[in-house]
Amino acid sequence: MDILIPNSWLKEFLETNATPKNIARFLSLSGPSVEKISKDGDDSIYHTEITTNRVDAVSVYGFAREASAILPRFGKKAKLLPLKFKSKYNFFDKVDYLDVEVDSKLCTRFTAVLINDVKIKDSPQFIKEKLIKIELRPINNIIDISNYIMHELGQPLHTFDYDKIKGSKMILRESKKGEKITTLDNKTFTLPGGDIVIEDGEKRLIDLCGIMGGKNSMVDKNTKNVLLFVQTYNPVKIRKTSMTLAQKSEASILFEKDLDEELVSTAMKRSIDLFEKITEGKSENLILDIYPNPYKIKSVKTNLSFINKSLGENLNKEDISNSLTPLGFKSKWQKDNLTLEVPSFRAKDIDIPEDIVEEVARIYGYYNLQSKLMKGRLPEKLFNSPFDFENKLKDVLSGFGGVEIYTYSLVPETFIENSALKLKNPLGKDTEYLRNTMLSSIKDAAIKNSGYEEPFHIFEIANIYIPQKQNLPNEKMMLAGIFSKYDFSKAKGTIEALLEKIKKDYSFEIEEKKEFLPNHRLKIMNGKNEIGEFGTLEKNDLIYYEFDIRLLQKLGNKLKGFKNPPKYPAQIEDLTFSFPERTKIGKVIDSIKNLDKQIAKIELIDTFKNSFTFRIWYQNPNKTLTNKDVESIRKKVISNLSSKFGANIK
Amino acid sequence: MREEIISLKNEAIAQIMETSSISELENLRIIYSGRNGKLTSLIKKLKEFPKDKRKQVGILINETKNSLNQIISSQKNKLSSSSRKWFDPTIPGIKPKLGNLHLVTKAIREISLIFEKIGFVRVRYPEVEWGYFAFEALNMPKTHPARDEWETFFVDSKLNSKFGQTVLTPHTSSGQVREMLRVKTPPIRMINIAKCYRRQSDVSHTQMFHQFEGLVIDKDISIINLKGTLDYFAKNFFGNKRKTRLRPYDFRFTEPSFEVDISCDICNGKGCKLCKEGWLELGGAGMVHPNVLKAGKIDPKKYSGFAFGWGVERTYMMKSGIKIPDIRFLYSSDLNILKQY
Numbered sequence: 001m002d003i004l005i006p007n008s009w010l011k012e013f014l015e016t017n018a019t020p021k022n023i024a025r026f027l028s029l030s031g032p033s034v035e036k037i038s039k040d041g042d043d044s045i046y047h048t049e050i051t052t053n054r055v056d057a058v059s060v061y062g063f064a065r066e067a068s069a070i071l072p073r074f075g076k077k078a079k080l081l082p083l084k085f086k087s088k089y090n091f092f093d094k095v096d097y098l099d100v101e102v103d104s105k106l107c108t109r110f111t112a113v114l115i116n117d118v119k120i121k122d123s124p125q126f127i128k129e130k131l132i133k134i135e136l137r138p139i140n141n142i143i144d145i146s147n148y149i150m151h152e153l154g155q156p157l158h159t160f161d162y163d164k165i166k167g168s169k170m171i172l173r174e175s176k177k178g179e180k181i182t183t184l185d186n187k188t189f190t191l192p193g194g195d196i197v198i199e200d201g202e203k204r205l206i207d208l209c210g211i212m213g214g215k216n217s218m219v220d221k222n223t224k225n226v227l228l229f230v231q232t233y234n235p236v237k238i239r240k241t242s243m244t245l246a247q248k249s250e251a252s253i254l255f256e257k258d259l260d261e262e263l264v265s266t267a268m269k270r271s272i273d274l275f276e277k278i279t280e281g282k283s284e285n286l287i288l289d290i291y292p293n294p295y296k297i298k299s300v301k302t303n304l305s306f307i308n309k310s311l312g313e314n315l316n317k318e319d320i321s322n323s324l325t326p327l328g329f330k331s332k333w334q335k336d337n338l339t340l341e342v343p344s345f346r347a348k349d350i351d352i353p354e355d356i357v358e359e360v361a362r363i364y365g366y367y368n369l370q371s372k373l374m375k376g377r378l379p380e381k382l383f384n385s386p387f388d389f390e391n392k393l394k395d396v397l398s399g400f401g402g403v404e405i406y407t408y409s410l411v412p413e414t415f416i417e418n419s420a421l422k423l424k425n426p427l428g429k430d431t432e433y434l435r436n437t438m439l440s441s442i443k444d445a446a447i448k449n450s451g452y453e454e455p456f457h458i459f460e461i462a463n464i465y466i467p468q469k470q471n472l473p474n475e476k477m478m479l480a481g482i483f484s485k486y487d488f489s490k491a492k493g494t495i496e497a498l499l500e501k502i503k504k505d506y507s508f509e510i511e512e513k514k515e516f517l518p519n520h521r522l523k524i525m526n527g528k529n530e531i532g533e534f535g536t537l538e539k540n541d542l543i544y545y546e547f548d549i550r551l552l553q554k555l556g557n558k559l560k561g562f563k564n565p566p567k568y569p570a571q572i573e574d575l576t577f578s579f580p581e582r583t584k585i586g587k588v589i590d591s592i593k594n595l596d597k598q599i600a601k602i603e604l605i606d607t608f609k610n611s612f613t614f615r616i617w618y619q620n621p622n623k624t625l626t627n628k629d630v631e632s633i634r635k636k637v638i639s640n641l642s643s644k645f646g647a648n649i650k
Numbered sequence: 651m652r653e654e655i656i657s658l659k660n661e662a663i664a665q666i667m668e669t670s671s672i673s674e675l676e677n678l679r680i681i682y683s684g685r686n687g688k689l690t691s692l693i694k695k696l697k698e699f700p701k702d703k704r705k706q707v708g709i710l711i712n713e714t715k716n717s718l719n720q721i722i723s724s725q726k727n728k729l730s731s732s733s734r735k736w737f738d739p740t741i742p743g744i745k746p747k748l749g750n751l752h753l754v755t756k757a758i759r760e761i762s763l764i765f766e767k768i769g770f771v772r773v774r775y776p777e778v779e780w781g782y783f784a785f786e787a788l789n790m791p792k793t794h795p796a797r798d799e800w801e802t803f804f805v806d807s808k809l810n811s812k813f814g815q816t817v818l819t820p821h822t823s824s825g826q827v828r829e830m831l832r833v834k835t836p837p838i839r840m841i842n843i844a845k846c847y848r849r850q851s852d853v854s855h856t857q858m859f860h861q862f863e864g865l866v867i868d869k870d871i872s873i874i875n876l877k878g879t880l881d882y883f884a885k886n887f888f889g890n891k892r893k894t895r896l897r898p899y900d901f902r903f904t905e906p907s908f909e910v911d912i913s914c915d916i917c918n919g920k921g922c923k924l925c926k927e928g929w930l931e932l933g934g935a936g937m938v939h940p941n942v943l944k945a946g947k948i949d950p951k952k953y954s955g956f957a958f959g960w961g962v963e964r965t966y967m968m969k970s971g972i973k974i975p976d977i978r979f980l981y982s983s984d985l986n987i988l989k990q991y
Contacts, residue, residue: 024927025927028897028927029895029897030897030898031898033897033909035926036926051898051899051900051907052796052799052900053900054900235795236793239793239795240793256795257795309870309872309954310872310937310954311872311873311874312872312873312874312875313874352905352940354905354906354937354939354940355905357905357906357937358898358905358906358907361873361906362898362906366873366877366895366896366897366898366908367895367896369874369877370874370877370878371874371877371878371880371881372874372875372877372878373768373875373878373879373882374866374868374871374875374879376837376868376869376870377837377868378769378837378839379769379771379833379836379837379838379839379840380771381771382771382772382773385772387762387772387774391759394751394755395751397749398749398750398751399749400747400749401746401747401748401749402749402750403749403750403985403988404749404750404751404752404755404988405752405983405988406752406754406980406981406983407981407983408857408858408981409777409845409847409858410847410857410858421778421805421806421807421816422805422806423803423804423805423806423818424803424804424805424806425803425804425849426803427849427851427857431857434778434805434818444983445983448982448983448984449983449984449985452985452986456985457747457749458983458985463777463845465777465778470808470810472776472778472779472780472816473778475776475777475778
């Protein structure tokens with residue numbers, strides 16, 4: 001929650017020798033965070049951010065209270081000045097000017113008072129000036145007082161034109177689904193039900209409580225008698241209404257943070273004083289106050305050793321009490337056990353010993369605490385962690401010239417296959433689904449780079465999300481990539497080299513699939529398991545590949561124990577064959593490999609039209625092969641290729 | 651003796667100048683100054699000389715040896731330069747294709763390495779997550795307004811009776827309770843780095859981003875250990891001169907909660923346009939709330955811990971001063987941008 005606090009206004013409640021710069025710096029270290037100071041003439045305005053648990057500090061007075069606790073730790077004098085009230089006030093649960101029925105589950109404290117004979121006009125200068133400093137536009141004295149009090153104390157108030165409340169009667173209840181109300185900004189809402197509303201003696205809805213007043217009961221320029229209205233509401237109900245109707249106001253934001261019921265009477269008294277002073281109205285003697293469960297002092301217990309253990313320090317009881325007292329807490333020690341009485345304005349925030357530790361620590365100063373790494377046993381490492389493997393893949397591919405990309409897992413409908421998970425509240429059509437394939441994302445990235453002048457290779461490691469019944473989706477980590485303007489064999493060689501680098505066995509099988517050119521796609525196999533695919537896409541001259549990384553990591557390793565390096569040298573020779581058209585050279589090579597155990601290795605080293613030159617390594621582990629030995633193997637190769645593939649040796 | 655040395659020198663020079671190949675030259679070197687060469691054997695004879703002359707002769711032999719070596723190498727140069735072909739070493743090299751890792755990968759590696767050195771175990775938990783782990787288990791009941799701050803994406807699917815809605819995890823903190831349930835008995839030192847999602851997109855936000863979450867649980871873990879860990883990280887990641895500080899903050903799943911700042915490197919903490927009074931906001935941290943420990947089936951009476959969770963992209967940008975004007979560029983796949991980093 002953000003709030004602007006003018007220094008001049010703060011000084012009405014805080015006596016201090018701290019400069020605005022001091023205040024901003026020291027409070028930021030120990031309490032509300034002052035993001036910046038702006039100047040308004042001689043005045044400084046603190047732009048302050050207050051965390052949602054500290055609604056008690058979202059006001060000039062609350063800020064002053066924090067300052068009074070924090071500044072002395074920095075050697076500055078600071079004293080919180082009490083709020084002053086003019087006269088005596090009588091709170092009573094029945095008054096003759098208003099007949100009410102209140103559901104106290106919805107409204108924990110209900111106060112109202114009738115102010116007679118008000119004069120509606122401009123506010124006096126001192127109010128206008130302050131409102132302008134906090135970037136509010138002065139409107140008239142009635143509205144300005146509401147804003148003024150809300151800013152000063154953090155308690156919203158509301159005003160009705162008393163004469164518009166039919167039968168001087170109010171019933172505060174839950175709305176029924178479909179009920180309608182027109183609010184004072186002229187918007188009509190059909191209520192979802194369960195909202196806090198007030199109906200009058202003629203069963204008209206006159207207030208959408210905590211959000212905005214009804215138009216039919218609003219104060220206007222002819223208003224004579226004002227019903228001043230200060231409440232605390234069930235925060236969950238307010239929040240629900242505010243969210244479903246998408247209506248947020250400063251008041252609703254405060255109400256949904258669960259306000260302090262004790263602050264209601266303070267705000268009521270302040271408001272009456274201001275109304276009498278500024279509108280010349282006269283307040284009724286009795287203030288209506290329905291407060292069935294008044295605040296009973298809450299205590300939280302802890303002990304000295306717990307506090308010190310949590311802080312890693314060695315504070316004494318006095319240090320601790322001195323931190324807590326200026327914040328409104330009362331500490332009672334019994335030996336080393338502490339019973340802490342919590343003031344009403346912190347009752348909803350302080351529940352457990354850890355909360356006390358926080359208060360002590362921040363006032364003592366986090367900057368005063370030591371800094372030490374923990375000792376103790378180390379946890380066990382994950383066995384077979386996926387991260388090392390993924391890093392290895394990335395290193396190899398980028399080493400081979402690949403550029404790693406990150407694309408969004410949220411994709412448009414055109415990017416998915418079959419059924420994919422859909423978002424309930426996407427930011428737009430482009431990011432409506434969780435992808436269940438990498439292909440579309442990588443293809444899209446490649447096409448976006450089609451202006452790139454050189455051939456390129458991009459890749460990504462990321463999850464795809466496969467829906468599963470009654471469970472979270474299966475998040476499958478994939479490696480996917482595209483070669484653009486690459487020669488097929490160069491691209492394929494990169495993938496082969498990757499698999500060799502990570503020591504995996506692999507083979508290829510032709511298999512057709514949608515989106516790939518016919519006869520241009522290969523399944524990548526590890527034994528009988530398919531681990532990935534590789535092939536040319538139909539459009540844009542792109543070659544795509546992908547792997548299921550977990551499968552890849554798990555499957556067949558090439559490392560099969562130590563093998564002695566060959567004792568006897570290999571005989572190496574190049575053989576060139578011409579083949580009929582449409583011969584699959586991959587099959588030829590497989591065939592040569594399987595022909596004789598003494599063929600240790602074969603590589604394709606050159607091609608020209610229909611001619612292919614193979615380099616063959618002949619090797620026997622037990623002896624050096626003679627020319628005669630080699631000749632007999634060569635003959636086998638030649639006759640095999642001739643009979644099986646119709647090849648001619650050149 | 652003196653004459654003997656000088657005539658040996660002259661003889662050697664004459665022969666060296668006449669050589670026409672490098673092997674010939676090498677032979678001469680061995681004959682004269684090799685291990686059993688003529689000069690070397692002279693040195694061995696030195697002992698036979700009277701002491702007063704020994705020094706003088708020694709110096710002479712050494713000088714001779716040095717000058718012969720010089721002549722040999724200049725002759726060697728002459729011989730090889732005559733056989734030298736025209737060669738231009740200024741010609742540019744042919745580079746292999748330069749690949750590149752994404753900035754986010756580089757950042758994640760650096761971050762995890764730093765934490766792994768002090769015993770943190772890297773893990774990863776679901777990106778599509780139960781509302782339970784993202785919120786309830788983290789002490790955020792269904793109606794709590796704190797939930798609003800996460801700008802959460804919801805998946806269009808059936809409610810699970812036990813775990814509630816399916817969400818895209820808005821923070822890596824969802825992994826806290828999962829890690830507790832996995833490890834069961836502390837110690838825990840977790841570094842969870844994963845994709846997160848929030849409903850926001852502008853120059854400094856992308857709907858998908860990365861966070862790293864630290865979680866430490868053990869006996870006697872206190873705020874000073876959190877400070878120690880943050881300082882260790884800041885010094886290793888940002889440099890020795892950087893300092894961190896804690897400010898009070900509010901998260902439902904930690905108590906106390908902090909906002910962590912790091913001293914600004916532009917002004918060295920004096921205060922400048924880019925920082926707030928010399929400090930930059932790094933992110934949130936805090937001591938694990940006892941309710942969160944309970945949700946992870948860890949006894950808060952026995953164990954305590956701390957946690958922090960920060961944006962990878964944001965933290966990395968603060969380190970290197972890589973001034974990317976729009977963070978969405980990181981996810982644009984534009985090679986002209988990606989290849990710069």
